[in-house]
Amino acid sequence: MSYNRYNRERLEWLFDNGLIRLKYDSLFKTPPDPMPSGFAFDRVAGMLLGLAIGDSLSNTTEKMHPRRRREKWGEITGYLPNRHFENEPKGSPSSETQLPFWSLGQMLRDGGFHLHHQVRKMAAHRTYTPQGRYRGFAKRYEAGKEWHQCANDPKSQLTGALPRMPVVILPHLKSPTAGLWVDAALAARIGYQCSGVIASCVAFVEMLWELLRASDPPDPGWWWKSLLRRPMKNSGCRIVLISLPTERDETPRDADSRRDFS
Secondary structure (H helix, E strand, O other), rough: OOOOOHHHHHHHHHHHHOOOOOOHHHHOOOEEEEEOOOOOOOOOOOOOOOHHHHHHHOOOOOOOOOOHHHHHOOOOOOOEEEEEHOOOOOOOOOOOHHHHHHHHHHHHHHHOOHHHHHHHHHHHHOOOOOHHHHHHHHHHHHHOOOHHHOOOOOOOOOOOOOOHHHHHHHHHHHOOHHHHHHHHHHHOOOOOHHHHHHHHHHHHHHHHHHHHHOOOOOOOOOOHHHHOOHHHHHHHOOOOOOOOOOOOOOOOOOOOOOEEEO
């Protein structure tokens, strides 16, 4: 089942009432290029497994400064001691795995991304590792506020919405429409108001779509170059990409590594 019309009406209502901090431009009416013939859907499974495994590998050190993490652990290629398992080196999920897969389960039941069913799913569950922004969202929703009134501070630039973006792609793989970008913006708006967060999520979905279509892995520099090409201008806010140099980082250190999307 397609919810393209339903979701587009909801997005346009947000725009008309100034409730989403983006600029409505041609992207939301432009369908993505279709997947190539013979597309291997196991790449999608790899994307989802990568999300879960990457979360489990990283969530024990995600709050450490990169330099401190390298000094203590070097390059992390296995699970680290985990306080949830008596400091045994075992992987465990965080909300960044739970939320996307709960969202995916709801999509499988609905046959697509249904905005209000996704909102109810988000509000109904408690994550393994509590996140204040979603806990606050759930409390406000349970108190009777409309879903778009339940988001966190509009100035907050926390990016917990990004891990939910890969699953947004799935209903659009076989028959892509511009509804992909609509769903991405709505999914990001659940729990968030910051234009930078929402625009980043739409840009991330476009990057993932391009990667799924690609025949070969991108060059290391593709990631930051691709991000700078994305239509993040529609955020209407100041977004700056700053390189964090590491021994293996190919991001440039000159002035071009800072881009203002005001």
